[in-house]
Amino acid sequence: MSMLRTIKPKNARVKRALEKREPQIEEGDKTAIFVRGNSTSERVRLAMQDLYALKRPHAISFSRKNDIHPFEDASSLEFFSGKNDASLFLTGLHSKKRPHDLIFTRMFDGKVLDMIELGIEEIKSIKEFESPKSSVGARPLVVFHSDLFDTHPTYQLLKSILLDFFGGKAVSEVPVTAVEHVISITAGPLASSSSASDSASLPHVHFRVYTMKALPSGGGKPRAELVEMGPSLDLSVRRVQEANEDTWKMATKRPKVAKKDVEKGLGKKRKNIETDEMGDKVGRIHLEKQDLGKLQSRKVKAFKTGKGSAKVQED
Numbered sequence: 001m002s003m004l005r006t007i008k009p010k011n012a013r014v015k016r017a018l019e020k021r022e023p024q025i026e027e028g029d030k031t032a033i034f035v036r037g038n039s040t041s042e043r044v045r046l047a048m049q050d051l052y053a054l055k056r057p058h059a060i061s062f063s064r065k066n067d068i069h070p071f072e073d074a075s076s077l078e079f080f081s082g083k084n085d086a087s088l089f090l091t092g093l094h095s096k097k098r099p100h101d102l103i104f105t106r107m108f109d110g111k112v113l114d115m116i117e118l119g120i121e122e123i124k125s126i127k128e129f130e131s132p133k134s135s136v137g138a139r140p141l142v143v144f145h146s147d148l149f150d151t152h153p154t155y156q157l158l159k160s161i162l163l164d165f166f167g168g169k170a171v172s173e174v175p176v177t178a179v180e181h182v183i184s185i186t187a188g189p190l191a192s193s194s195s196a197s198d199s200a201s202l203p204h205v206h207f208r209v210y211t212m213k214a215l216p217s218g219g220g221k222p223r224a225e226l227v228e229m230g231p232s233l234d235l236s237v238r239r240v241q242e243a244n245e246d247t248w249k250m251a252t253k254r255p256k257v258a259k260k261d262v263e264k265g266l267g268k269k270r271k272n273i274e275t276d277e278m279g280d281k282v283g284r285i286h287l288e289k290q291d292l293g294k295l296q297s298r299k300v301k302a303f304k305t306g307k308g309s310a311k312v313q314e315d
Contacts, residue, residue, distance in 0.1 A: 029058045032088035032165060033080055036065050043100040043120045044092035050126045050231035051090060054166060054183075054209065056136050060084055069093070070103050071239060074112045081107045088165055098238065104161045108243075108251045116158055117238040121204060126230035132211050133229055134181035140209075141179045142167045146187035154202065154240055155187055177214045177222065181229060184208045207233040 009015035034052050036044070052061050068076045070091055077089055089105040100120035106113040126133070134140070142163060148155040166183055188203030210226040217223035243251065272284040 030088050030164060031084065031086040032059050032090060033084060033086045034059060034061045034090050035068060035080065035092075036062070037068050037091065037093040038065050039094050040065070040092050041094040041100050043123050044094055044102065046125045047102060047120055047123055047231065047233060048090060048092045053126065054140070060086060070105055070112070070115055071117070071241065074105075077105060077107070077112060078110055082110050090165075101238070102235070104158075104165065106161060106164060108247060111247070112241075113247060113251055114157060114161070114243040115239075115241040116154075116161060117240070118205070118235040119238055120233060121236055122232075122234040124230060124232035129228055129230040131227045131229050134211055138180040140166055141182045141212075142185070143182060144185050148187045148203070149185075153242075154237060155205075157240060157242065158205065158237070159185075179212050182210045182212055182226060184210065202237045205235040205237065207231070207235060 032055050034048050034055075036048065048061075052059050062080075066076060068091060070077055070089070077091075080089070081087065087107045089103075089107070091103040091105065093101040093103065095101070098117070098119065102118045102120060103115060104118070105115045144159055146155070149159040150156065162185060184207075186206040186208075188206075209229050209231060211229045213225045213227070214222040215225055272286075274282050274284075
């Protein structure tokens with residue numbers, strides 16, 4: 001069983017800094033570091049350049065190459081994470097055995113949480129699309145097209161990592177006019193003979209980005225029109241490193257909620273007390289089983305049984 005480090009604050013400043021790193025009810029945008037290995041290819045360079053443009057301003061790009069191999073030794077990533085206060089990494093590599101390689105990594109408590117390795121099969125850069133571009137810092141609408149993202153463990157992990165990279169904070173409703181671009185991620189159908197360990201038979205992942213325009217439709221709601229903005233990536237799934245069970249429980253642990261927030265409907269629900277969509281507190285009351293024989297009704301003369309009626313019944 002792995003143990004996570006605990007730091008005892010020495011003063012108030014350190015205590016405030018540690019409290020900011022504790023689990024939050026609503027987490028902010030996470031910073032991602034883009035780092036290249038000693039050997040890269042033109043595909044890797046273009047992919048990292050375009051993905052960095054999508055992630056800005058919450059992204060840091062290292063200009064120098066580094067002798068880094070996350071699956072073999074993650075010590076460099078842990079050092080960069082602590083120095084730059086970043087929890088996401090995209091590493092670009094290229095070799096004869098694994099050409100045009102992209103490795104997405106998530107960190108927790110200064111250590112590697114999980115990783116997934118993707119190979120670039122085809123790429124079309126943003127510069128090759130003559131279309132309007134989204135503004136820097138605009139939050140995209142991320143859409144996943146395939147049942148695999150909800151049923152297959154490898155694609156479930158990929159979906160979780162990509163949402164951390166590009167999705168940001170989840171919201172229930174978004175007006176059409178507020179969305180500038182859409183990230184569409186599609187996975188092909190899974191072969192019947194494939195398994196979670198057989199990465200060679202896993203279908204490719206198609207990463208597409210579109211800008212969206214809201215046009216008048218003649219009705220109450222505007223009509224959305226999508227124009228491909230780029231980049232366009234066809235990715236193959238390679239190696240996967242899942243999170244340790246104990247570490248994953250700590251990473252997904254929900255923070256403690258104040259009593260006033262619990263009463264407003266946040267955090268853990270109180271027994272038989274809920275908060276509806278309008279923000280009103282609604283309670284449920286449980287009563288004992290009623291005996292209708294003891295129910296008090298109105299006294300009506302026609303329903304009374306006198307001495308005469310009782311005598312007729314006996315006769």
